[in-house]
Amino acid sequence: MDIAFTLEPWHWLILLFVLLGAEALGAGGFLLGSAAAAAVVSLWLWLSPDMGWPLQLVIFGAGSLLLSFAYWKVFKKVNNKSDNPELNNRASQLVGRTVVLDQDLPAGQSKLQIGDTLWKVESDRAVPLGKKVSVTGHQGMMLLVREQV
Known part of the structure; x- marks a missing residue:
């Protein structure tokens, strides 16, 4: 035993x-x-x-x-260290990107086609068709955009 x-x-x-x-x-x-x-x-x-x-x-x-x-x-x-910490954060990868508008962008929240994805965006003012906007930041998965001058 x-x-x-x-x-x-x-x-x-x-x-x-x-x-x-x-x-x-x-x-x-x-x-x-x-x-x-x-x-x-x-x-x-x-x-x-x-x-x-x-x-x-x-x-x-x-x-x-x-x-x-x-x-x-x-x-x-x-x-947790990574040589590319934003690898899986697509919204932060788009910060700094410039897009030519193919439709009018109203002030406030709306949607914008960037690449092959339709993104929720927020703009502080209305931007007309054909103008360039830059992605200046993001809040979660909503992109903050501003007209490029």
């Missing part, structure tokens, strides 16, 4: 690789702390083989929490 309550270092190594495999499927880094905790318990158990399974589980649980929190605090900023 004692063998059912015995955890060996290789048990923790297997758990380490299972957690790394699950992380590879897209956990977003949250299983890395638990995988590192399994590695710590495996190493600690290899150095001190008389450690009981309740202490192993306590070390694994505490290590998982601490290492996951440390990963989140330290690497969150690193993972």
Whole structure:
């Protein structure tokens, strides 16, 4: 019966690789702390083989929490860095673009064709057909436009 309550270092190594495999499927880094905790318990158990399974589980649980929190605090900023932060923000990509109007643009909110998309736009004044407008900013997905002088 004692063998059912015995955890060996290789048990923790297997758990380490299972957690790394699950992380590879897209956990977003949250299983890395638990995988590192399994590695710590495996190493600690290899150095001190008389450690009981309740202490192993306590070390694994505490290590998982601490290492996951440390990963989140330290690497969150690193993972969020991008060489193109506006990649998926189409409205901000259009800021600075100039468009020739193919219809009159009334003051206030209306719609304007830019490229292949019909955008909600807001203009501070009416702009007649044929004039150029520039996208000066955006509020959510509404573009702010101004007549180019």
